Amino acid sequence: MAHISQIQNGEALTLRGKLALAAKLSLPAIMAQLSSILMQYIDASMVGRLGADCSASVGLMSSSLWFFWGICSMATMGFSVQVAHRLGAKEQSKARSVVRQGITSCLAFALMATAIGLVLAPHLPAWLGGEQHVRRDATLYFAVFISALPLLTMNYLAGGMLRCAGNMKVPSILNVMMCVLDIVFNFFLIFPTRDISFAGMHMHVPGAGLGVLGAALGTVSAEVIVAALMMWHLLVRQADLRLKGRPRGSFRPTRDVLRRAVRISVPMTLEHAIFCGAQITITVIVAPLGVIAIAANAFAVTAESLCYMPGFGIGDAATTLTGQSYGAKRPELVRGFCYIAVGMGMVVMTVMGAIMYVAAPVMMDIMTPVAAIRELGIEVLRIEAWAEPMYAASIVAYGAFVGVGDTMLPAVMNFGSIWLVRIPVAALLAPSMGLRGVWIAMAVELTFRGLIFLWRMFSGAWLRPRSTPAA
Numbered sequence: 001m002a003h004i005s006q007i008q009n010g011e012a013l014t015l016r017g018k019l020a021l022a023a024k025l026s027l028p029a030i031m032a033q034l035s036s037i038l039m040q041y042i043d044a045s046m047v048g049r050l051g052a053d054c055s056a057s058v059g060l061m062s063s064s065l066w067f068f069w070g071i072c073s074m075a076t077m078g079f080s081v082q083v084a085h086r087l088g089a090k091e092q093s094k095a096r097s098v099v100r101q102g103i104t105s106c107l108a109f110a111l112m113a114t115a116i117g118l119v120l121a122p123h124l125p126a127w128l129g130g131e132q133h134v135r136r137d138a139t140l141y142f143a144v145f146i147s148a149l150p151l152l153t154m155n156y157l158a159g160g161m162l163r164c165a166g167n168m169k170v171p172s173i174l175n176v177m178m179c180v181l182d183i184v185f186n187f188f189l190i191f192p193t194r195d196i197s198f199a200g201m202h203m204h205v206p207g208a209g210l211g212v213l214g215a216a217l218g219t220v221s222a223e224v225i226v227a228a229l230m231m232w233h234l235l236v237r238q239a240d241l242r243l244k245g246r247p248r249g250s251f252r253p254t255r256d257v258l259r260r261a262v263r264i265s266v267p268m269t270l271e272h273a274i275f276c277g278a279q280i281t282i283t284v285i286v287a288p289l290g291v292i293a294i295a296a297n298a299f300a301v302t303a304e305s306l307c308y309m310p311g312f313g314i315g316d317a318a319t320t321l322t323g324q325s326y327g328a329k330r331p332e333l334v335r336g337f338c339y340i341a342v343g344m345g346m347v348v349m350t351v352m353g354a355i356m357y358v359a360a361p362v363m364m365d366i367m368t369p370v371a372a373i374r375e376l377g378i379e380v381l382r383i384e385a386w387a388e389p390m391y392a393a394s395i396v397a398y399g400a401f402v403g404v405g406d407t408m409l410p411a412v413m414n415f416g417s418i419w420l421v422r423i424p425v426a427a428l429l430a431p432s433m434g435l436r437g438v439w440i441a442m443a444v445e446l447t448f449r450g451l452i453f454l455w456r457m458f459s460g461a462w463l464r465p466r467s468t469p470a471a
Contacts (some may be wrong), residue, residue: 001458004166007324007333008090018333022340025320028168030178030313030348042179046186047215048299048368054212055368056291059298060130063283065145067276068117072153073160074268075109076102078261080160081323081402083241087165088327092240099234099241101253102157110153117146123441128280129287137212143215148224155227158234164320165241170233174226181222189214197213232384247402264405271411277420285430295368295433300439303363304384307352311392314345315399322403331463338400338457339438345396346389353388356381380439387443390450399452406462413456417449 005019006013013021048055079102086095098278121143125135159171194207195202208214236244243249286297318341325333364377394414401410422445429437456462 007321007328007330007377008057008088010328010330011325013333015336018336018340021141022314022317022321022337022344023230024291025163025166025317026169026314026341027346028172029163029316030310031172042183042186045367046190047212048295048370048373049086050190050211052291052295052368052370052373053134054137055295055370057125057130057134057212058141059294060128060134060138060283060287061142062127062298062301063279064124064142064210066279067273068113068146068149069152070272070276071269072110072113072149073107073156074159074272075267076106076160077164077402078151078265079106079157079257080164080261080264081160081319081405082265084320084403085327086162088324089329090289090348095242096243096246097249097254099161099243100249100251101257102161102261103154104251104385105253105258106153106157110150114146114149117149121146122361128283131291133145134291140213141216144213144220146218149223151227155223155230158227158230159233161241162238163316164323166320166324167238168317168320170238171213171230174230174233178222178226179224182219183348185218185221186215189218192337240382252432253280264402267407267411268402271407271414273387274415275418278423282425282426282438285426286435289430289434292293292370292376295370296373296380297435299364299367299373300377300380300384303360303367303381304356306363307356307385307388307396308349308391309349310352311345311395311455312399313343314348314392315396317341318399321404322400324403326404332391334400334404335460335463338397341400341455342393345392349388349392353385356388357385359386373381377433380435383436383439384443384446387446387450390448391446391458393450394446394453397457399456401462404462409456410453410462413452414449419454421445421448 006017006021006024047058079098081429082098083095083102086092086098123140124142130138159174162168162171188206189208189210191207191214195204197203210217234241236242250448270293283294283297286293319336320336321341324333325331325337360378360381361374363381364374367377370372398410398414401407422441425441425444426438429441431437433440
């Protein structure tokens, strides 16, 4: 069976071997991504049982949370990609140095982001156009998540470095564990003490009855536990990266490592910030459509995530494969793995799109008992299903480009697509078509984005020579 070490050792890989290695890395990465979004799905469905107002308070803050989560996640990528390059070049001691410096740098960045988020928390619901009666819960929900951002960033960093080392299994297992813990914590924190019946048995179940706040606390508790386990595995168990038992090294960031991290991460971070700014703008466009539209939009976004998260999993595998091949100075493997991963992603997400189209009523029924929200959500999910193949192309190609450090132009492509296509079309269609118009705009934009990423992939411009890590 193909193994990641074959890239590092310069061994020849057949097409079958490349496919096997791409599949081997993609499957656990897909599971990790699916479990992550499933956790949001569970939160949304549990909160959905509390009514439209609670659902709207969560949905109102989703895009803002994605903004903060995303910029911290992107900041960690500058160090994770360097780890892939170092391991590809068989420079384990330098890879460990990147691990140390990544911990210090990313933790400092996350603390600054947390401070900014907590200052903004009381004001965001009003700025986003939320109605007065949903603002308190929205603020609490946002503030709890932002307070845990430094630990969540360590989860991103450790998981990213493990994946770039070729270890997809541990992040996958731990993300599944996080999903299970989230269910358990939410079960007791969201709902009040109650009597339930199951299989003919009646039980008295204690509960905190915290509602939206309970959903945030439950999810954050699960994330904190998994972040600790992820860091422990990286620093103690991962053979080629662990620090335990190794000579002591400095955690102080050096100019060279920071410069490379900035070159990789800054375009990604700015692109994500601008992208989430667009998402927030979409929220502002949707907010005047009313509580039903806000809730339906939030639930549909979460439900659709189950469809596209496999693409992000394959994109993670593509980053590892192209990154290690690039570090090993094997450009033929870089190109081959990119094509294989993109093709795999488009096939998988085409199938997922078809499933989403058929299963949309079931997905929305799980998330909310409110008929108006459910019916609107079904309509927009079926609009979006048609765009999934091209969305896959953009997601996976982007992951492959990141592996070789090509982040600037892809970031501009993402920025231009969403701001020059999605936002204007959504603003044009929303007044006459409501939420349906917003999602038509999204489908059009995702198709356009996929086409321009395929064009760049086949052009080969992303493979131009770049500065390699210093010896």
